[in-house]
Amino acid sequence: MPIYEYECRECAERFEELAAVAGDPICPGCGAIGARRLYSAPSPPGRVPRGARVRDSEARRGEREAARRDRLADAAARRARGETPKPAGKPPRPGGDS
Numbered sequence: 001m002p003i004y005e006y007e008c009r010e011c012a013e014r015f016e017e018l019a020a021v022a023g024d025p026i027c028p029g030c031g032a033i034g035a036r037r038l039y040s041a042p043s044p045p046g047r048v049p050r051g052a053r054v055r056d057s058e059a060r061r062g063e064r065e066a067a068r069r070d071r072l073a074d075a076a077a078r079r080a081r082g083e084t085p086k087p088a089g090k091p092p093r094p095g096g097d098s
């Protein structure tokens, strides 16, 4: 049975799927559906995936995760600051209704 190689559009994860699988392949990395099929020669079964590529993909995913966590933490911190406004020393202007 031929095996096709796919590349995830979301996380660039590369994985192999049997051609017999119906429907769109699901990325094992992020679960995205509809990876792009790479028109490479089918890999013979039992072949070890290119270690360097896999490591590279893993590293990229790690970076993405870290970046996302950074963004989330930043957003959370900003939200925390915004949600706890301290009107210290700046009372609302009397009469200034706008």
Ligand SMILES: [Zn+2]
Pocket: 008, 009, 010, 011, 012, 013, 027, 028, 029, 030, 031, 032
């Ligand atoms: Zn993916």
